[in-house]
Every structure is written in structure tokens, then in C-alpha cells.
Amino acid sequence: MTDATQFGAEAPKPKTSILELDKRTRKRNAAETRFRYYGMAAVAVGVIFLVVLLGTIVRNGIPAFTQTYITLNVELPAAKLDKKGNRDPAEIAKVTTFGYNGIISDALVTALKDNGVQSDMKDADLRKMLSSSAAAQIRDAVLADPSIIGTTQSFRLLASSRVDGYLKGRVTRESLARDKNLDAAHLDIVDQLQKAGVVSRSFNWSFIFGADASESRPEQAGIGVSMLGSLFMMLVVLCLSLPIGVAASIYLEEFAPKNRFTDLIEVNISNLAAVPSIVFGILGLAVFIQFVHLPQSAPLVGGLVLTLMTLPTIIISTRAALKAVPPSIRDAALGVGASKMQAVFHHVLPLAMPGILTGTIIGLAQALGETAPLLLIGMIGYIASTPPDGIISGFLSPNSAMPAQIYEWAKRADPAYYERAWGGIIILLIFLMTMNIIAIILRRRFERRW
Amino acid sequence: MYDQPALEKKLDNDTIKIAASGVQVYYGEAHAIKDVNVQIQDKTVTAFIGPSGCGKSTFLRTLNRMNDTIDICRVEGKILLDGEDIYDPRVDPVQLRAKVGMVFQKPNPFPKSIYDNVAYGPRIHGLAKNKADLDEIVEKALRRGAIWNEVKDRLHAPGTGLSGGQQQRLCIARAVATEPEVLLMDEPCSALDPIATSQVEELIDELRTNYSVVIVTHSMQQAARVSQKTAFFHLGNLVEFGDTSQIFTNPKDPRTESYITGRIG
Numbered sequence: 001m002t003d004a005t006q007f008g009a010e011a012p013k014p015k016t017s018i019l020e021l022d023k024r025t026r027k028r029n030a031a032e033t034r035f036r037y038y039g040m041a042a043v044a045v046g047v048i049f050l051v052v053l054l055g056t057i058v059r060n061g062i063p064a065f066t067q068t069y070i071t072l073n074v075e076l077p078a079a080k081l082d083k084k085g086n087r088d089p090a091e092i093a094k095v096t097t098f099g100y101n102g103i104i105s106d107a108l109v110t111a112l113k114d115n116g117v118q119s120d121m122k123d124a125d126l127r128k129m130l131s132s133s134a135a136a137q138i139r140d141a142v143l144a145d146p147s148i149i150g151t152t153q154s155f156r157l158l159a160s161s162r163v164d165g166y167l168k169g170r171v172t173r174e175s176l177a178r179d180k181n182l183d184a185a186h187l188d189i190v191d192q193l194q195k196a197g198v199v200s201r202s203f204n205w206s207f208i209f210g211a212d213a214s215e216s217r218p219e220q221a222g223i224g225v226s227m228l229g230s231l232f233m234m235l236v237v238l239c240l241s242l243p244i245g246v247a248a249s250i251y252l253e254e255f256a257p258k259n260r261f262t263d264l265i266e267v268n269i270s271n272l273a274a275v276p277s278i279v280f281g282i283l284g285l286a287v288f289i290q291f292v293h294l295p296q297s298a299p300l301v302g303g304l305v306l307t308l309m310t311l312p313t314i315i316i317s318t319r320a321a322l323k324a325v326p327p328s329i330r331d332a333a334l335g336v337g338a339s340k341m342q343a344v345f346h347h348v349l350p351l352a353m354p355g356i357l358t359g360t361i362i363g364l365a366q367a368l369g370e371t372a373p374l375l376l377i378g379m380i381g382y383i384a385s386t387p388p389d390g391i392i393s394g395f396l397s398p399n400s401a402m403p404a405q406i407y408e409w410a411k412r413a414d415p416a417y418y419e420r421a422w423g424g425i426i427i428l429l430i431f432l433m434t435m436n437i438i439a440i441i442l443r444r445r446f447e448r449r450w
Numbered sequence: 451m452y453d454q455p456a457l458e459k460k461l462d463n464d465t466i467k468i469a470a471s472g473v474q475v476y477y478g479e480a481h482a483i484k485d486v487n488v489q490i491q492d493k494t495v496t497a498f499i500g501p502s503g504c505g506k507s508t509f510l511r512t513l514n515r516m517n518d519t520i521d522i523c524r525v526e527g528k529i530l531l532d533g534e535d536i537y538d539p540r541v542d543p544v545q546l547r548a549k550v551g552m553v554f555q556k557p558n559p560f561p562k563s564i565y566d567n568v569a570y571g572p573r574i575h576g577l578a579k580n581k582a583d584l585d586e587i588v589e590k591a592l593r594r595g596a597i598w599n600e601v602k603d604r605l606h607a608p609g610t611g612l613s614g615g616q617q618q619r620l621c622i623a624r625a626v627a628t629e630p631e632v633l634l635m636d637e638p639c640s641a642l643d644p645i646a647t648s649q650v651e652e653l654i655d656e657l658r659t660n661y662s663v664v665i666v667t668h669s670m671q672q673a674a675r676v677s678q679k680t681a682f683f684h685l686g687n688l689v690e691f692g693d694t695s696q697i698f699t700n701p702k703d704p705r706t707e708s709y710i711t712g713r714i715g
Binding site for chain 2: 257258326328329330331332333334335336337338339342346347351
């Protein structure tokens with residue numbers, strides 16, 4: 001009442017038109033327009049970064065997916081490989097890879113002659129065009145089937161990483177000037193052999209499915225074995241963190257009394273989600289390896305450590321999903337006489353499932369790309385050169401993991417490894433994208449049901 | 451036995467189904483219900499009316515212990531269902547809620563098919579021996595919920611796809627499917643349009659032949675239309691309880707009179 005009398009005597013408002021914008025409105029509109037441009041600029045910057053990032057990854061990583069091979073007809077003289085001529089595997093095995101070098105040189109010389117390539121290079125130098133794994137490859141073939149001794153077999157041998165780099169444009173004649181592994185003269189030969197079809201590039205399956213190789217043989221290295229390591233780790237993470245995480249969240253959200261203690265737990269779970277992953281690594285080292293004496297570098301230990309790291313993510317997203325289920329559904333279930341557990345498991349959990357799945361898959365994807373904790377439990381630095389020979393050894397025998405493998409390659413000096421690191425990143429990204437797509441598909445599926 | 455509807459159409463209103471005495475409800479420090487004594491008769495519709503926040507919904511929820519789900523809620527006093535204290539430590543609230551069903555303010559069908567909505571209660575209580583049995587229970591419940599004719603061709607369509615009024619009748623059907631003895635309704639029509647409201651009201655009147663119905667409502671007209679007994683709550687007190695006709699025509703308490711004539715509320 002008093003307000004009305006107090007302001008009642010005010011002068012009548014000046015007449016304004018709604019067709020004209022007044023000063024305040026103009027200012028407000030200008031602010032809104034500005035804000036919209038800020039937003040668009042922010043999105044644009046983000047998109048540019050993303051495009052540049054993906055572009056760089058693809059440009060640098062794609063060459064890793066092809067590899068240069070030299071196809072040679074290798075004569076396998078019995079005089080050198082099986083001196084006694086009795087085809088005894090034990091005897092044949094005595095010839096080391098060193099003994100095969102001469103054979104390879106001979107095959108190269110023959111190839112040059114056959115294709116009309118002139119060269120005055122020494123045999124040993126000529127062999128530098130090939131990967132040092134070539135001898136082992138031939139030896140393995142001979143040991144696997146001694147009957148080929150005395151015949152001439154066609155072998156597709158890996159070219160050395162420099163020849164490979166030359167075909168990919170990474171290595172030039174200038175860059176070889178100070179390289180003691182390969183000369184410009186080699187490249188002339190490669191050019192001619194490529195024309196003749198002896199040197200060729202093809203898709204590199206062994207990069208995807210193969211094992212890691214030593215520092216001097218980048219052309220042989222593959223990510224396959226560490227992929228298996230990652231797979232076994234993810235199995236451990238999934239089998240542990242999903243049930244534990246979901247059970248913990250259901251208990252905390254639906255059953256636990258609300259008191260100081262549960263509040264404390266809640267705060268700590270949120271804090272754990274922000275703990276640097278390397279802390280979990282050192283915890284894993286102390287508890288799982290030094291105290292429980294689990295094997296070092298084992299995917300089991302990696303999985304356990306990553307489980308610890310993933311749990312908070314899963315618990316937080318599961319609790320959010322459970323909270324988002326309207327309380328009326330719980331009331332409805334309790335109202336018809338369902339017990340609390342029935343209400344949760346029959347009604348709340350199915351409705352929360354899309355959120356739980358999304359959280360779990362995002363947690364898993366995070367764990368898949370995690371590198372730091374693996375550093376401390378010895379999965380980084382391990383040369384994953386032999387694939388596990390069974391499920392148990394898959395969990396327990398030392399292995400690497402995809403991000404660890406990428407880190408390992410990026411660390412090595414040879415530029416050919418740099419290319420492999422980028423290639424590894426592409427494979428890792430494909431995995432992550434697949435997981436996210438699965439998350440989206442699952443979420444859609446579940447949502448459609450309701 | 452309480453389930454002899456056809457034979458005993460004449461109502462034995464004198465049986466006391468729920469007797470509450472000295473009920474106090476606290477939410478933490480707040481004293482929400484103050485010393486309420488009320489006797490709810492069998493096969494009768496009892497309406498709880500009163501202004502917002504007067505505690506009528508709270509009191510309703512104490513009758514099937516739905517308040518147990520609220521941590522800070524504390525109930526004192528005695529509430530007897532057929533002479534048995536429902537707050538006795540030996541009572542499992544789940545078993546109690548099977549006997550005292552509840553329909554909520556907002557229609558809240560499960561996001562499942564119509565059939566599954568109704569079949570859920572009988573399933574968890576093991577009321578059906580086989581599929582045919584369950585089908586029969588579902589049909590009976592949907593008929594009692596006066597929604598059978600509308601949904602019989604699409605029993606496997608989602609319950610959430612129905613209109614608001616249909617959803618609420620589905621919820622009522624779901625509540626009666628477990629064969630409760632008492633049906634609590636917390637403002638069942640507040641989210642419905644007038645046509646759906648009148649359908650639900652008719653339904654409530656029919657349900658009276660089988661159950662004791664307790665309904666909380668904001669609408670005094672609704673209370674007058676559907677109930678035989680009315681309780682008026684104000685600020686947590688039960689101000690007046692009596693025959694609906696008496697409350698609306700000849701209230702004894704001045705506060706009741708003020709409320710029903712529109713002076714407070």
C-alpha cells in the first residue's frame with residue numbers, strides 16, 4: 001500500500017514506440033550478438049585444432065601402414081646350409097643367420113644382373129638395402145621345411161628402413177650424405193629395381209598384427225602384441241570395475257544411510273577421479289608387485305592399476321545415471337509392494353543402464369589410452385616381441401600396451417620409429433572411436449526400448 | 451474375508467479397517483503431524499482435505515509406511531491395520547504395502563508395456579501360477595481400473611504412451627492388481643483434465659465395493675462427490691473428522707467452516 005502512495009505521484013511515462021529500439025535494448029542486443037560471435041570463435045578454434053591434429057596424425061602415421069619389400073629368388077645351396085647332406089634339423093640349426101648372409105648377397109647380385117643393373121658395390125654393402133631380419137626370415141623358412149634346401153625359392157624380404165624411407169619420401173640423397181648405413185648409390189639401384197618390380201611397397205599387415213622389434217630394425221616392428229596386452233588389460237578392467245563400480249554406486253545411491261561417513265566416502269570418490277594416474281601406478285607397484293608379488297609388466301597388474309583409476313569414473317557416472325531416474329518410478333515400485341532391491345533392480349537400474357554403459361565405456365577408453373601408470377609397473381620399456389601363447393600367459397606374462405608401445409617407439413632414435421609411433425596413434429584412435437561408437441549405439445538401443 | 455463384492459453389495463461400513471491413534475510425524479525437527487486420531491472404515495471412501503502443507507499427504511504416506519523411504523522422517527503413535535500395529539518392528543513394510551496399495555499424484559507408469567505394468571505386482575508377489583493365470587489377473591485389474599476397453603488391443607504397447615487420464619487409471623489398475631485391502635490415493639486427479647477426473651472419480655466410487663479407499667484431494671467438490679467420510683487437516687492437526695455430508699453442510703469447527711467456505715486455504 002505504502003509503495004503505491006509513495007510512487008503514485010510520479011510523472012507519467014513518456015510515450016515510446018515499440019518500433020524503435022531504445023538504448024538499453026540496443027545495448028542488450030549488441031551484447032548478445034557479441035557473445036554469439038565469441039561462441040562461434042571458440043567453436044571454430046576448437047574445430048581448427050581438431051582438424052590440424054587429425055590431419056597431422058594421419059599425414060605422419062599413414063606411411064607406417066605400407067612397407068617396402070624386396071622380392072628375391074634365393075638359391076639355397078646344400079653345400080652351405082647342410083654340409084653333411086643328411087637334412088638333420090639339428091645340423092641345419094647350427095648354421096646361424098650369419099651363414100645366410102652370403103646367400104642373400106648372391107641373390108641380390110643375381111637380381112641386379114637379371115635386371116641389367118650395373119653396380120660395383122661390395123656384396124656386404126649391397127646387403128644394406130635389406131633389413132637385417134632378412135637372414136632370419138630365410139633361416140626360419142629353411143628350418144620349417146628343410147626340403148627346400150638345394151632349390152631356389154622366391155622370398156619377399158623386408159627392405160631396410162632407409163630404403164623404405166626413400167620410397168616414402170622420408171629419406172633423400174642429401175640426407176644420406178652423412179649416413180653410414182646407406183649411400184646415394186644404393187638409391188640408384190633401388191630406383192632401377194623398383195622399375196623392374198623387384199622392390200615394391202605394399203600394405204603392412206605385420207605392422208598391425210606383428211610384434212615389436214629391436215631398436216635397429218624399425219621396418220620389422222608391429223603393434224600387434226601390445227594390442228593383445230591392451231586387450232587383456234581391458235578385460236581385467238571391465239571384469240573388475242564394472243561390477244564393483246556399479247555395485248558401489250547402487251549401494252551408495254539407494255541403500256546407504258546419509259551420514260558423515262558416507263559423505264566422506266562420496267567426497268573421496270570425487271577426489272580420486274582427479275588423482276594423477278601416475279599415483280595409481282606407484283600404488284600398483286607398491287601393492288600388486290612389491291607386496292602381493294604379482295609378475296612385473298603383466299597385463300593383469302596393468303589391468304588392476306587401471307581398474308583403480310577407472311572406478312571413480314564409473315562410480316560417478318553410474319550415480320549420476322541413478323540419480324537421473326525419476327523418484328516417481330521408485331515410489332511406483334514400492335507402492336505395489338516391491339522391496340527396495342526389487343525396485344532398484346527391476347526399474348531403476350534398467351532405466352539408468354544407458355548412462356552406466358556410457359560411463360563405463362568412457363572409463364574404459366580412458367584406461368586404454370593411459371600411459372603413465374604403466375611406466376611404473378614395467379609395461380613401458382618392455383619389448384613386446386613374442387605374443388602370449390595362451391589366455392593365462394596373456395594375463396601373466398610380460399607384455400606392453402598400445403600407448404606404452406607408442407611411447408616406446410617415439411623414444412627411439414631412428415626416424416622410421418617416429419613414423420611407427422604416429423601409425424600406432426592412428427590404431428589407438430581407431431580403437432577409441434570404435435568404443436565410443438559402441439557406447440552411442442548401446443545407448444540408443446536401450447533408450448529405444450523404453 | 452474382504453473379497454466378497456458381489457454378494458455383499460450392501461456395505462458393512464462399521465468395520466474399522468485402519469485405526470490411528472496419537473500419530474506424530476516429524477521431519478527432522480519439524481513437527482508435521484500432531485497427535486492425529488482417525489478411524490478409517492472398510493469399504494468406504496475417506497477423503498483427506500486441507501490447505502497445502504497441512505500434512506494430509508504425509509499422513510497418508512504413514513498409512514503404508516512410504517515415509518520410511520525418507521531418512522529424516524520419524525513416526526510416533528499407533529496405526530492399527532485390522533488390529534495389528536503397522537509400525538511393529540516385526541512388520542516388513544514390503545508386505546504391508548502389498549496390502550495397502552498406493553496411487554500417486556502424478557501418473558507414474560513404469561516405462562514398460564501396459565501388460566507388464568499391471569503384471570509387475572502379481573509377479574513379485576507370486577499371485578499367478580502360470581501365464582494364463584497372470585493374463586486373467588491383468589485383465590481383471592484393467593477392468594477394475596476401467597481402462598480395459600481402451601487398451602485391450604495394445605497390451606504390449608508402452609504404458610507411457612497413454613494419455614494422462616489413461617495413465618492414472620493404469621496406475622490404479624496396477625495398484626488393484628496385487629489385491630490390496632486398502633487403496634491410498636494421493637491427489638490422483640491433480641494432473642488430469644476434467645473428463646479424465648470424472649472417469650477416475652467414477653472408478654473410485656466403484657472401487658469402494660471392494661476396498662477401503664483413502665483419498666487426499668485439494669478439491670473440496672471432489673471430496674464431496676466421492677467420499678463418505680471426510681477428514682479436515684490444518685497445520686498438522688486433524689481438525690474435524692466425520693460424515694462428508696455433515697462436514698460440508700454443518701461443520702462443527704470454525705476452521706473447517708472457514709476452509710470449505712473459502713476463507714482460509
